[in-house]
Amino acid sequence: MNNNLTFQFGMYEPATDSIIVNTGExxxxxxxxxxxxxxxxxxxxxxxxxxxxLAEETPLLYAKLALKANGLQDYVNAINEFN
Known part of the structure; x- marks a missing residue:
């Protein structure tokens, strides 16, 4: 995986339950x-x-966390700490 990806634009697509990201490349x-x-x-x-x-409101952050090892798990764990 290229860790130097530049995320230019991202959106949540509810019909496919996907994040679509333009990497600028x-x-x-x-x-x-x-x-x-x-x-x-x-x-x-x-x-x-x-x-x-997270996917709906900040799709680029979701994408970055999804591509990082344990990123989404760490996010959920952090949210649970606050609640």
Missing amino acids: NSILFIRCKECNSSVIFDDPSDVVYLYH
Whole structure:
């Protein structure tokens, strides 16, 4: 994985439950949220809402966390610490 990707634009596509990211390198990344979310262990199954909110509100952050080892898990763990 190229860690030097520059994310120019990103959006959540609800019809496919995906994040679509323009990397500025004449390429597009499609990140399937259902697959990424399935790798996260939740204290409460309803905590998956944190990830859907993240995908909808800040799709570029979701994409960056999804591409980082344990990124989404660390995000959910941090949110649970605050709640």
